[in-house]
Amino acid sequence: MNKEVSNRYLNRELSWLQFNARVLQEAEDISVPLIERLRFLGIFSNNLDEFFKVRYATIRRIVEAGREGFNVLGGITAKDLLETITQTVISQQANSMSVLSDITQELQKENIHIIDETQVNEEQAEFINSYFIRNVSPALATIMVSELEEFPELKDSGAYLAIRMLMKPNDETFEQRINYALIEIPRVIDRFVVLPSSGEKKFIIMLDDLIRFSLGNIFNIFEYEEITAHMIKITRDAELDIDSDLSRSFLEKISKGVKGRSSGVPVRFVYDKEIDNETLAFLLTKMDIHDTDSIIPGGRYHNRRDYMGFPDLGRKDLLYEPKTPLPIPGLSLQGSMLDEISKKDYLLYSPYQSFAYVVKFLREAAIDPKVKTIKITIYRLASISHIAGSLINAVKNGKEVTVQIELQARFDEAANIRYAEQMQTEGVKLIFGVTGLKVHCKACVVERLESQKLRRYSFISTGNFNESTARIYTDYTLFTANPKIGKEINKVFDFFEVNYQVKKYRHLIVSPHYTRNAFNNLIQQEVENHKNGLSSGIRLKLNSLSDFKMIDKLYDASRAGVKIQLIVRGICCLIPGVEGMSENIEVISIVDKFLEHPRLYIFENAGDPKYYISSADFMSRNLDRRVEISCPIYDPDIKRELEDTFQISWNDNVKARVISDKQDNAYRKNDKPPARSQFELYDYYLNKLKEFDSH
Template identity: 75%
Template sequence: MTEKIEEQAATTNSYYNRELSWLQFNARVLQEAEDETTPLIERLRFLGIFSNNLDEFFKVRYATVKRIAEAGKGGRSFLGGIAAKELLEEITQTVIEHQKTSLRILSDIEAKLQDENIYIIDEHEVSKEQSIFISEYFIRKVSPALVTIMIGELEKFPTLKDSAAYLAVKMKMNKDDEIFEDKNNYALIEIPRSVERFVVLPQVGEKQYIIILDDLIRHCLHNIFSIFKYDAISAHMIKITRDAELDIDSDLSRSFIEKISKSVKNRSVGDPVRFVYDKSIDKETLRYLMDKMGVDDTDSIIPGGRYHNRRDYMKFPSLGRTDLQYKKIKPLPIKGLSLQGSLFHKIAEKDYLLYAPYQTFSYVVKFLREAALDPKVKTIKITIYRLAEVSHIASSLINAAKNGKVVTVQIELQARFDEAANIRYAEQMQSEGVRLIFGVAGLKVHCKACMVERLENDKIKRYAFISTGNFNESTAAIYTDYTLFTANQKIGKEINKVFDFFEVNYKIKKYRHLIVSPHYTRNAIYALIENEIKNHKAGRSSGIRLKLNSLSDFKMIDKLYEASRAGVKIQMIIRGICCLIPGVEGMSENIEVISIIDKFLEHPRLYIFENAGNQKMYISSADFMGRNLDSRVEISCPIYDKDIKAEINDTFDICWSDNVKARQITASQDNSYRRNRKVQVRSQFKTYDYYQEKIK
């Protein structure tokens, strides 16, 4: 089935389906778990990322396709040539294959961990000494957190929490049992999220032992159900994934924060879209559960392994084995920009570029800390999309408000899966005197910008930073992103216009420097592509280089195809979704696409247009997806400084030369590694070396 649809997409359609493309991206994540050059514990963590990605995919993308199918619509034009019902089937089959691969990889990793004297044991492998430890641990830590539901005695089946893992327990009752009428009785045990999933047992000599919480609970089933008389007991894992679409009510008497908060709570009882179960569960128990839960044929039913919620492998304990993990790098300083003195004085002289995590994110925090204390700073305006769990960004803004600055925060309450955290921060900042605005009805605010107004010689001077990523200290350690610091007054003035638009959004602002969605990005990019076509036809130098997370907008793809047919060479580095089909004669033979999955998550959006030798270059918050172009507030910021332009070109070149972790994206969608006989270049490591050389 997979080959059939891939062939169809490659030959009769101009686009590869978005959902299938995303699954191929997740397959590249799985490749990192399989790669024997990846440190062992990191391989486990990539399995966790693969699983976490899949959970979010079903909550959002699969749920969307399911709604199309249930509405009786074919959806072919929207889905790139595949009918919704066919696509649901194709997704399920692809996921089943990927899950099989992931289980094989997990088995291989566990065997190699044993070679390193690390043993992941189950309830049948526990020694007497370990059993004593486990029983004490269960009574002290696990038992108080357990929720156990006797479902066999309930008239109505309980609503299972979204993405929570449950042990489905079947007891074959003894004939002397006087409590239950049925010969089989059933219970559900919710695996508690408040207890670590991996329990480290006492070390025995050189050997280290871990038991997964699920198996620890299985070991203690007799403790949980000791009041019942049964002849046999078994426990198998199940999990429900629910539609994560927010349903925001229209009650005018409720604040926006209240509405989002209520909607997030309702998400936990959304319609089921995926049911995953341990494939070794007996048929009678499986049929009983599916009947009770109302799982139907439009849901994705996935037979899985013994353990679910393998996203928890992202937090697999390090066990002190630094040799089995990536070597930690020390983030570097920006050449010429010290964290000791005033950043404003230096930024007033020239622009600076931060490329995290190769360079330290501390510059962003330092900028806001300085603004909070500087008596000359009068106002701070910032957009917030996702904050760290413990955010120095938020505390700096609160500090500034306490010091009498006028602090305005545009906080996006609908940042998917971070709504609760953003609501918590919004309420905290609001109570501390920070002025909050919630953007524009119907538009997510996804741009990442901050502007500070400072009184200098009786005049207001603006300082700003604009980023491709979130102002989040945690993700800045693992996401690659550009941040530009500038005192360019024209750019600062236009950032201020964006904030004006948040508050008076019936007035459409005009911009000469920034490219701003939803009003201008699509046509501005079209015009830049048209210019490259014109230059190529006139014999002038031309070319397009893009770095994106995703490319799925069909009209934008058509424009890139037009440029390719005109002879314009296009190089694209796309981490995730790519609905464009490169390398097809007569359509896209001048387009080459690679994807890099490695230690860090590639996150910048970068647009480079050759422009007859006078490059136009932008860093951006916007991918080439319909939502970023037409229904979000996004900012693309021009790079004017020639040294920064050279630096960005250098780092793009390093990525483009990657022949270790780069995969070639082609019509066959086989995720083949790009290999050649040149000197090996692992771009993320090479980029760090590049910045080390710059500061010598």
């Protein structure tokens, strides 16, 4: 049984680490513009932070509960998994530092120099001293830890300089000859400080090194012989603890939980490997770091996620060429969207096409006198959200607005809480989900009075209604006035309000009640079609594939002879290409300029393919513990569009990696002309627009 488990599935956490290795490959790829490479390094680091806060923390809890977790972890014990994760991350971190060194050298060739505190010239020193006094010093928190009975609680993912001072023999300030302090690197100041240029040369110093340069200024009241500074960082368990106090609102509980996250249990400690052993031992003892925590020696700099915001210094040639999001052929942002949608369905594929259509839909609904109600689900809002503004505007215009807002959208709770409070104040009716279920579906339905009858206009998306992420996440959004779809979206909102009534649906596939069975049946139908000599096939585009039962179903289909093509961006626990189990399954993963985010399901269905766009991945949580919507596509033009876009992605042989049991992230190579799907998709939509305009 144990051998069977380990031979059938890849471990979820290790598969995720391989996804992050693909992100690191982008930082390593010399064909990627130089500053974009730095930003991919930042994404790699940010991903790793979130991984430790959530996934590593979960495995650690399994160990501390005295459980092995062998079967649920895909054939590895939790204790062994923690060790494997730590070793894998140490290796990846070493690789990332090597990549950073290479990029830094390449930047120098472009006259961009990242200098440290030892390389500062006289003019730069003058600038730094002034900058430190004006900007940094007022924001600096310095803690003399040697003098404290209790070690301070370090902030989650905060970066600190651990200071060691060797005092002069005549110093009478401290009892000890060696004293320690901590300096918190302020988050409110840009990590990269641009220094005065010298001719064509541009200079940048990291805030950490600017502070190192200013140590004499910070500790000028002490008599010391020697002072050193090494960076440390702690990552904490990010699971929200929601108390059961019935007298407090859900909004208050989540808000309290988010604030409490900063004091979660430590799960990872990263330190500069050049730190002296005495200082390291002092810190580990004082912070009560255990062997179930991941202790990782790193480089001089941590929180490399900040590289996502590396300044471009006016060097547009070191960035991806910006592409203006395209209009949807036939759907103008100038006229009435609702009038156009009343005639036919439209598909938006952002960021190739403009996300402005989603905002325009809501803005139009907000001021249209015929619109009576707006209902929408919200999972992740942008920090400045035109979506929220449009909904508030609708209330001011007398519309009845209902918003199902997910307050437990991990790491976006703060923005959602802020907007929830604002919308609630303005009169928006808020629904805070269903007990025990996250609401992850992305849907909106508008009711409009036309000829004394209510007509419904809807949009359903694979991604969040978030203007910021829409620029870098690829997602499908369907706009439709199909009354059957609108009626069933309305049923989902009825379920939010009356949870004990499970609705029936003929068109939408809705989690947690129907998704697993529906997709099981769709897969089984392909098996039956193949047995009966009818055309069969399954093509799926997903973010993650980790549900063992769903994987088994795909294995069954493969054994029956059904050809399966999978594009999986992140976690893939399925092992393709194994004789007698999965020889008819191929899996690729695409990591490129944009984050691949849509879920698209295509079933051949004996020559009459069925197409679904969805908010749900094939993960247990999406199938069983969340409210998700998979929406069928009925419009023939949109079906062709989905067919085309899947095929363009599947043909990628530039940024596609082959997923296999080797987990080596090998690039897919073949004899065909180079095909980079994200670039070709933009050209595809550009050509569609030209064809439409020519008619």
